[in-house]
Amino acid sequence: MDAHRVVNVLVRRRDGAGLLRGVPAIVLVVTATVIPFVGLVAKVLGAGDVFAVWSRPGVSGTAWFSVWMGAVSTVATLAIGLPAAWIVARHRFRGRDLIRVVLGAPFVLPTVVVGAAFLALVPGGRGLVAIVAAHTFFNISVVLRTTTPVFSAIHDDLVDAARTLGAGRIRTLREIVWPLTRSAVTAAAGLVFVLSATSYGIVRILGNATRSTIDVEIYRRAIEFGDPSGAAALALTQAVAMLVVVTWSASRRGVPFTTLASGSRRRVPRAGVLYVWILAVAVVLPIGALVTRSFRGADGWTVSGWRAVFGGDHSRLEGVDLLGALGNSIRFAAIAAIVAVPVAILVARPRRNSRLVTFIASTPVAVSSVIVGLGILITYDVEPFDIRSAWWLIPAVHASVALPYALRSIAPLVASLPTGLGEAAATLGASPWRAWWSVELPLLRPALATATATSLAVSLGEFGATSLLTRRDTRTLPLLVESLLGRSGGVGSTAGSAAATMLLVLTGFVIVVLDRGLRT
Amino acid sequence: MRPNVICSRAVLVATIAIGATLAACGSDDARTTTLTLVAYDSFTPPEGAFDEFTRQTGITVEIATAGDTGEMVAKAALTSGNPEGDVMWGVDTTFLSRAIDAEVFDPYVSGAAPISDYLLATADDTVTPVDFGDVCVNYDVAALEALDLAPPTSWADLVDPKYANLLVTPSASASSVGLAFLLGSIADQGDGYWEDYWKALVDNGVLVVDGWNEAYYTEFTRYGGTRPLVVSYATSPPAEVIFADPPSPTEAPAPTAVVESTCFRQVEYAGVLRGTDRVDAARSLVDYLVSANFQSMLPESIFVYPSNSQVELPESFTRYATDVATPLFFDARYIETNRERLIEAWTRIVS
Numbered sequence: 001m002d003a004h005r006v007v008n009v010l011v012r013r014r015d016g017a018g019l020l021r022g023v024p025a026i027v028l029v030v031t032a033t034v035i036p037f038v039g040l041v042a043k044v045l046g047a048g049d050v051f052a053v054w055s056r057p058g059v060s061g062t063a064w065f066s067v068w069m070g071a072v073s074t075v076a077t078l079a080i081g082l083p084a085a086w087i088v089a090r091h092r093f094r095g096r097d098l099i100r101v102v103l104g105a106p107f108v109l110p111t112v113v114v115g116a117a118f119l120a121l122v123p124g125g126r127g128l129v130a131i132v133a134a135h136t137f138f139n140i141s142v143v144l145r146t147t148t149p150v151f152s153a154i155h156d157d158l159v160d161a162a163r164t165l166g167a168g169r170i171r172t173l174r175e176i177v178w179p180l181t182r183s184a185v186t187a188a189a190g191l192v193f194v195l196s197a198t199s200y201g202i203v204r205i206l207g208n209a210t211r212s213t214i215d216v217e218i219y220r221r222a223i224e225f226g227d228p229s230g231a232a233a234l235a236l237t238q239a240v241a242m243l244v245v246v247t248w249s250a251s252r253r254g255v256p257f258t259t260l261a262s263g264s265r266r267r268v269p270r271a272g273v274l275y276v277w278i279l280a281v282a283v284v285l286p287i288g289a290l291v292t293r294s295f296r297g298a299d300g301w302t303v304s305g306w307r308a309v310f311g312g313d314h315s316r317l318e319g320v321d322l323l324g325a326l327g328n329s330i331r332f333a334a335i336a337a338i339v340a341v342p343v344a345i346l347v348a349r350p351r352r353n354s355r356l357v358t359f360i361a362s363t364p365v366a367v368s369s370v371i372v373g374l375g376i377l378i379t380y381d382v383e384p385f386d387i388r389s390a391w392w393l394i395p396a397v398h399a400s401v402a403l404p405y406a407l408r409s410i411a412p413l414v415a416s417l418p419t420g421l422g423e424a425a426a427t428l429g430a431s432p433w434r435a436w437w438s439v440e441l442p443l444l445r446p447a448l449a450t451a452t453a454t455s456l457a458v459s460l461g462e463f464g465a466t467s468l469l470t471r472r473d474t475r476t477l478p479l480l481v482e483s484l485l486g487r488s489g490g491v492g493s494t495a496g497s498a499a500a501t502m503l504l505v506l507t508g509f510v511i512v513v514l515d516r517g518l519r520t
Numbered sequence: 521m522r523p524n525v526i527c528s529r530a531v532l533v534a535t536i537a538i539g540a541t542l543a544a545c546g547s548d549d550a551r552t553t554t555l556t557l558v559a560y561d562s563f564t565p566p567e568g569a570f571d572e573f574t575r576q577t578g579i580t581v582e583i584a585t586a587g588d589t590g591e592m593v594a595k596a597a598l599t600s601g602n603p604e605g606d607v608m609w610g611v612d613t614t615f616l617s618r619a620i621d622a623e624v625f626d627p628y629v630s631g632a633a634p635i636s637d638y639l640l641a642t643a644d645d646t647v648t649p650v651d652f653g654d655v656c657v658n659y660d661v662a663a664l665e666a667l668d669l670a671p672p673t674s675w676a677d678l679v680d681p682k683y684a685n686l687l688v689t690p691s692a693s694a695s696s697v698g699l700a701f702l703l704g705s706i707a708d709q710g711d712g713y714w715e716d717y718w719k720a721l722v723d724n725g726v727l728v729v730d731g732w733n734e735a736y737y738t739e740f741t742r743y744g745g746t747r748p749l750v751v752s753y754a755t756s757p758p759a760e761v762i763f764a765d766p767p768s769p770t771e772a773p774a775p776t777a778v779v780e781s782t783c784f785r786q787v788e789y790a791g792v793l794r795g796t797d798r799v800d801a802a803r804s805l806v807d808y809l810v811s812a813n814f815q816s817m818l819p820e821s822i823f824v825y826p827s828n829s830q831v832e833l834p835e836s837f838t839r840y841a842t843d844v845a846t847p848l849f850f851d852a853r854y855i856e857t858n859r860e861r862l863i864e865a866w867t868r869i870v871s
Contacts, residue, residue, distance in 0.1 A: 040598075057864045115730075119738050126729075204694060204730045210871040220693060223590040225860045226618045228598065296744070378598050388604060389584065468591060471584050483561050485733040491763045493737040 021346040022357030025403060028343055032393075032400035033364045036375030041236055043378060044228040050237075053230035059217060063237075066213040069128070070197030073135035077192045080136055081143030082185065084279050087272045088144065089151035095277070100144070101511050102280045105287070105504060107141035107457055111201025113290065113481060113500045114138055118206060120289035130206040135196045137283060142195065145405075145454050146188040149413045149447040150181050187408050190249020194242045194365055200464065214238045218368050228374075235371040242366035247359050250408065287504060294497035305494025309484070309502070322499060324473070325480040329460055329506070332476060336398035336459035341451050343399075344406035345444075348414045358407070365404045372397065373468030391474045394466055398459035405458055409451035413444060453514045460507055477503045554580050555798065555805050556605030560592050561585045563609055565814075565821050573808040579801055589615055589696060596793070597622035603793035606802040609650065609809065612788045613642065613849075614699060617856035620646055625791035626799060632807035633815070633828040639787060642852065647791035648806050651815075651824035654754035654783035654844050655700035657687070658776050663741040663748035672749065674781050675708050678721060685725035688739040689751040690732045693863045696786075697732045701751040702866055703855065704784030707848035711858075718869045728870050742776060754778050755823040758840040762820060774840040785847035788824065 054060055088100055106114060118125060118134050154177065162172045178185075198215045212220075214234055222231035294305050309322040347357050364372075376397070380387045387393060417440060425435035441448075463478045470479055477499060484496030563585065570581040584605050586592035593615040596608060600622045611619050619625065629640070630648040639649040657678065659671050672683055690698035705721075706714040727747060729735050736752055739745035742760075753759075757774035764775075790809050792802040808814055815826035819837050826833075833841075 043598075058867065116734070116738070119734065205734065207730070210728075210867065223594045224693070224863075226594070226597065226856075227860070228594070374595065374598055377595055377604070381599060381602050388599075467587050468595065475585070479561075485737065492733070493743060496733075 022361075024343045025347045025357055025361045028339065028396075029360050029363055029400050029403060032396045033367055033372055034360070036372050036379050037235070037239070037367050038375075039379035040228075040371055040375035041232045045232040045236070046229060049229040050233045053221070053227075053233045056230065058212075059230075059234070062212045062214050062217045065211060066197045066215075066238075069131065069211075069213070070193050070199075073132050073139070073196035073199075074189055074193040076132055077136045077139045077143060077196075078185075078189055080279065081140040081188075082147065083272075084140065084276050085144045085147045086151050087276050089148040090154070091272070093273050097512070099276050099280045101508050102283055103144055103276075104141045104453070104457070104511050105508055106138050106283060107145075107454075107461065111138070111199070111205075111463070113478075113503070114286070115202050115205030116293075116485070116497075116500075117286035117290040120293050121286045126206050128211070131199075131203060131211065134202045134206055135192075135199060137286065138202065139192045139195055140279070140283070142191055142405075143188045145450050146191065146408050147181065147184045149409065149450055150184040152446060153413060154180055183411075186249045187411070190245050191365065191405075191408060193249075194246055198238065198242060198366075198368070215368055215370075219370050222370055222374060232371065235368045238368060239363070239366045243359070243363060246362045246365055246404070250358060250362060250411070251355070290497055290504075291501050294494050294501050297491075297494055302494060304491055305496075305498040308491050308495045309480075309498045320480070320484065320495070321475075322480065322502065325475050325477045325499070326502065326506070328474055329477040329503070332395040332398055333456045333459035333510075335392070335395035336402050337452050337455040339395070339399035340402040340406045340455040341448065344403055344410050344451055345448070348407055348411040358411075361407055362404050364401045369401070369462070369464030370468065373465040376465075376469060388469075389471060391471075394469050394474055394476075395459070397465050397469065398462050399455075401462055401465070402455035402458040405454045406451040409454050410444065410447045413447040414440075417443060449514045453511050456510050456514075457507055460503065460510075477506070553578065554582055555607065555801055556582045556584050557607050557609055557805065558584050558586050558592065558596070558603070558605035558793065559609040560589045561587060563822060566817050569814060569817055570808075572811075572813050573805065576808075577801070577804060579805070581805065593619050593624075596624045600624050601795045603795045606793055606796040606798055607790060607805050607809075608793055609790045610788050611647065611791070612696070613786045613852050614696060614703075614855050614859070616642075616644065616647070616789060616852040619791075620644055621856070623794055626794040626796070626802075628792045628803050628806060630803070630806045630810050633810040633812070634830055635810065635827050636829055639827055642787055643789060644852070647789035648810060649787050649827040650790045650809050651818055651822075651827050652785060652787045653824040654778075654785050654847050655697050655704065655751065656754050656778040656780065656783040656842075656844070657701075658740075658750050658752040658756050658778050660741045660748040660750075660776055661773070662775065667748065671777065672779055674779075675705065675717070677779075678726075678749075678782075679717065679724050681724065683724065683749065685727075686747055687721070687725075687749040687751075688727040688729060688735045688745070688747040690735045691728050691730055692866050695731050697735075697751060697753070698728075699859075699863070700784045700786060701782075702862065703850050704782060704848045706862065707784065707850055708782075715865060715869060718866065722870055726870075749779075753823065754783055754844055755819075755825075755837070755841050757842070758819075758836040759823055761840050762836055778842045780842055780844055783842075783844040783847045785844070785849045787827075 084103065088096060088103070114134055114137065118130060118137075122130070158176060158180075159172060162176045167175065197213065199213055200215045200219065203211055203213050203216055207216075215238065218231045218234045218238070221227040221234065295301055295303065297304065309320060344361075347361055376393060377388055380393075421439050421443075422432075422435045425439050426432065430438070460476075461478060462476075463482070466476055467479055467482070470476065475483075481496050481500045481503065484492050484499055563583065574580050586595055586604070589610060589612055592608070593611055596603065596611075596619060603624075608624070611624075625646050627646045628648070629643060629645060635649055639652065643649050657672070661671075664671055669682065672678055672680075677683060678687060689701050692698040692702035702714075702718075705717055709717045727739060729739060732752065735750050736756075737743045739747045740750040740752075741748045757776045757778065760776050761772075761774050790806050792799060792806060796802050810828050812828055812831050815828040815831045818824050818826050819834050825837075
């Protein structure tokens with residue numbers, strides 16, 4: 001057998017395995033997202049309903065608003081986030097770890113809290129500008145998480161070589177950096193667009209009650225108007241449109257390149273450091289306003305909100321169990337990450353991952369969580385398989401929702417791994433498993449850290465589906481925050497802000513530990 | 521009539537998959553010792569509230585929270601006939617008709633406690649009224665004094681330029697409190713006339729925000745906002761006193777008060793969920809929910825008035841809450857039929 005055929009056989013074998021490795025991802029997403037979604041749509045949607053709902057007043061306006069507001073938010077987020085990601089990924093400077101944590105934090109905050117934090121900072125600051133600003137604030141972390149692994153993998157020598165050969169900054173950027181990072185950047189852009197266009201909490205709180213996205217309209221029809229078929233029609237449309245965007249943006253292929261050492265150790269220009277610090281301050285301000293609010297009662301400063309959430313003041317807030325909610329949140333997030341990250345690793349294989357698998361693994365991003373939550377109630381309700389109230393449904397849904405994000409953190413780096421490495425190992429007699437374990441996996445460590453942190457963060461912040469599946473004893477932190485903020489009397493506001501602060505601290509801790517533990 | 525959904529589906533599954541689940545479709549089984557009470561998130565009775573029921577019947581009560589009232593009813597309507605619990609607490613006037621139309625309930629009106637005829641008349645012979653409360657314009661006493669303004673007393677005052685830019689309300693399309701305020705204005709002004717009233721409100725600078733908590737905790741002057749008039753509950757003043765921080769001196773008046781003529785009444789109901797296999801036990805739980813023992817815990821835990829007319833109100837209510845004599849009210853059927861139309865029209869006006 002000549003060498004050419006050996007390679008061919010190897011490649012073909014891996015090809016078949018591509019689909020096989022996708023099986024866990026397919027099982028996870030199909031059971032936790034696709035079946036409930038299709039189940040609900042099939043139950044409530046008649047043939048004519050798909051079009052009928054669009055003739056309702058205001059509905060087509062929400063679709064148009066979703067699209068253009070999503071586009072504006074995406075441009076703003078990329079313009080601000082990409083330079084920051086580049087600086088954080090490629091340079092060592094004092095405070096870098098802190099900045100990474102700060103810029104990564106907003107993503108996990110329940111959007112209800114992000115909205116409240118913005119209002120605490122700019123009282124009365126509602127409207128379109130506020131919505132776009134909040135989406136930028138919220139999604140910079142998505143850009144960071146998706147692009148830093150690739151940015152940090154571009155070797156200095158490449159850039160230096162281009163410069164030495166006479167290319168200017170712009171030309172180096174266009175002909176060297178862009179081809180290498182294109183796949184990560186478009187993936188980030190696609191994700192940010194989908195997250196902004198399907199935004200729910202931020203638009204509700206900052207939209208002056210008059211702006212509404214399709215996701216808001218889905219909720220209103222499903223819950224407030226008692227029009228599940230209209231909601232299902234919109235959800236179906238939204239899912240299809242967003243899947244197209246996500247699939248297209250995730251399928252852009254970058255130029256493969258070799259990464260044997262990661263990143264650059266060189267100092268960053270002062271202006272760059274200043275930029276990320278300013279950005280970090282801009283992110284901290286609303287969060288700071290939130291923390292302040294946890295100490296701010298109607299009649300001055302107080303710690304009673306904190307006392308109340310820690311159970312020191314039982315008579316005043318019935319049914320509040322901060323430690324219980326904290327425990328649930330941690331438990332669910334851990335399970336979600338333990339499931340989602342390995343499943344994502346299996347799917348994200350160099351060039352050999354099946355399109356079908358990638359497509360299916362992306363669906364949770366595109367699907368309305370309200371519809372999934374309601375769908376689970378009506379599809380998994382048949383005795384003896386009535387699992388609607390099973391606690392593990394919640395981490396299962398979280399894992400499914402986290403999978404696309406985990407995949408996006410890993411896939412760009414995997415796609416840029418040199419093909420030769422695995423094949424060299426195979427030629428030297430290593431089994432595919434061994435080649436993967438000892439050669440490829442160590443190179444993926446930064447991406448794994450990011451994927452794990454992202455999965456934990458997604459689970460910690462998930463609100464829509466959780467709120468429909470939770471029971472009192474499975475309540476998570478975001479739900480506790482929401483419920484506290486809805487209470488009469490000053491203590492609800494301070495205690496709600498205190499619980500939101502706890503959520504923030506927990507997430508910051510997760511990101512720091514993972515960065516330290518897995519990256520270095 | 522539809523056949524029993526649980527049984528027919530279980531039979532189907534059993535035939536295909538396992539084949540031994542028929543037994544579960546019989547009468548009461550070992551699980552009779554626990555009943556599940558489905559309730560909205562903010563249902564927070566004191567610890568031990570069901571101990572007396574357990575002592576009397578040997579049945580323990582598990583609470584399954586189900587989101588806010590709208591989410592709870594949407595879920596119940598979708599799972600009608602195969603419910604997530606045995607009894608539901610808290611479907612209110614604005615959602616009752618939808619629940620009834622979706623056949624969520626197995627009709628049962630408890631006769632175990634004295635409940636006023638006017639409350640019973642609203643229950644459609646399907647559910648039992650368990651509590652009621654009002655949504656009214658609240659005002660910050662000190663803030664109005666600082667502005668040298670007398671508190672408003674009527675709907676007309678709210679559109680008076682004297683009170684320009686002072687009122688904040690949650691959105692009628694996103695908040696039950698906001699919807700109640702809209703319905704109150706319609707009950708007062710009349711369907712067909714309320715649009716002009718709302719245009720006048722907008723011209724007079726009403727601020728519309730998403731939810732109750734933003735209206736109250738962000739925009740209301742008492743919590744650092746700029747609006748001394750806020751749409752909230754009639755029981756917000758006693759809540760201000762009970763949750764005052766630091767605790768207020770016992771003789772001090774409540775820092776907020778309500779504009780009584782703007783109050784819109786909402787009644788909440790409890791019912792037996794259709795499809796429960798423990799109908800008798802579920803009915804006895806509904807009886808307990810209106811018992812004097814349980815009802816006396818409601819005012820200071822979930823800030824509503826008990827439906828049981830023999831229950832005495834606590835001092836915080838008799839002293840600080842306004843007992844609204846003639847609240848505005850709408851039939852549940854009217855609300856269900858017109859909700860979408862009214863909200864769409866309202867959204868156009870405030871946009």
